[in-house]
Amino acid sequence: DVxxxxxxxxxxxxxxxxxxxxxxxxxxxxxxxxxxxxxxxGLRLIYFSYDVKMxxxxxxPEGYSVSREKKERFSxxxxxxxxxxxxxxxxxxxxxxxxxxxxxxxxxxxxxxPGTRLTVL
Amino acid sequence: DAKTTQPxxxxxxxxxxxNLPCNHSTISGNEYVYWYRQIHSQGPQYIIHGLKxxxxxxxxxxxxxxxxxxxxxILPHATLRDTxxxxxxxxxxxxxYIPTFGRGxxxxxHP
Numbered sequence: 001d002v003x004x005x006x007x008x009x010x011x012x013x014x015x016x017x018x019x020x021x022x023x024x025x026x027x028x029x030x031x032x033x034x035x036x037x038x039x040x041x042g043l044r045l046i047y048f049s050y051d052v053k054m055x056x057x058x059x060x061p062e063g064y065s066v067s068r069e070k071k072e073r074f075s076x077x078x079x080x081x082x083x084x085x086x087x088x089x090x091x092x093x094x095x096x097x098x099x100x101x102x103x104x105x106x107x108x109x110x111x112x113x114p115g116t117r118l119t120v121l
Numbered sequence: 122d123a124k125t126t127q128p129x130x131x132x133x134x135x136x137x138x139x140n141l142p143c144n145h146s147t148i149s150g151n152e153y154v155y156w157y158r159q160i161h162s163q164g165p166q167y168i169i170h171g172l173k174x175x176x177x178x179x180x181x182x183x184x185x186x187x188x189x190x191x192x193x194x195i196l197p198h199a200t201l202r203d204t205x206x207x208x209x210x211x212x213x214x215x216x217x218y219i220p221t222f223g224r225g226x227x228x229x230x231h232p
Contacts (some may be wrong), residue, residue: 003163022212035222042208043222090164107139109155112164 003027004113006091012119019078021116023091030096032074033110034058034066036087039094044091049074050096089116125209130227141198141226143209146190153212154185156194158205165208165222168194180186199230 007022023032033048035058045058047066055066063085067075074093078085092110126144133139145154155170169176169183171192176183182195198205208225 038222042224045221092164109167109170110157110165112166115162115164 004091004093004111006113006116007090008116009114010117010119012121013078013081014121015082017081017120018077019081019118019120021076021078021089021091021118023074023076023093023113024072025074025091025093025111026072027093027095027111029111030071030072030091031094032068033062033092034074034076035090035092036060037090037115038087046076076100081118083120085118086120087118087119125211125223126190127207127209127223127226129190129224130229132229132231133199135197135201135230135232136198139199139203139228139230141194141196141207141209141228142191143194144191145209148189148211150189153193154183155210155212156181156183157208157210158203159208159225160202160205168207183227199228201230201232204228 004025013019031050034046035043036046037043044060046060046064047055047058049055051069052068052071055068065077065079091113094110153170153172156168157165158168159165168180169178171183171185173185173189183192185192194207206225206227208222210222
């Protein structure tokens with residue numbers, strides 16, 4: 001069974017703390033993603049990575065950074081947590097093989113982790 | 122990528138078919154239609170996708186109109202566990218890796 005795991009289901013931090021959210025996938029996927037989800041706003045993409053050490057900004061990268069030193073692990077970093085970063089954080093991965101969608105580098109279905117509910121006080 | 126429009130919410134009786142519509146009137150010829158769902162407190166889960174032919178798997182059926190400007194996800198016999206938010210997404214095959222999720226349709230299946 002394919003699996004994306006996130007380091008914590010619930011996390012409480014204080015304003016100004018450095019926060020690390022870890023995501024690990026066991027499917028040898030090339031692509032990994034970090035989203036945040038807030039009521040009424042749906043899922044918004046923060047960053048994604050299509051290869052080790054490669055990263056691209058999503059729609060809302062401000063206040064976040066990422067690290068991908070190994071293919072299976074993608075970390076989201078809040079350098080100095082703020083209360084407006086209180087949210088549900090979701091990690092996902094997808095393959096980039098021809099697979100179902102066809103063609104090199106094509107988008108295939110994403111597999112999501114269970115999410116981390118972060119509260120910044 | 123083409124944008125999608127979905128109703129904010131729908132409800133369905135348990136055991137009946139749930140038909141969830143999605144409009145994607147600006148879809149281009151090489152864009153696929155994907156459906157995901159998100160059950161409360163879980164991450165989204167892939168359901169099905171298609172290009173122009175109708176598709177069926179163990180979870181659902183996807184009906185795409187001939188002009189491809191709209192589609193319908195069908196859950197043939199909805200159960201209480203199908204209560205979730207359903208997202209319709211259109212993506213270019215071989216395009217960028219950024220999938221965009223809108224607000225989806227909140228489906229409530231009632232007894």
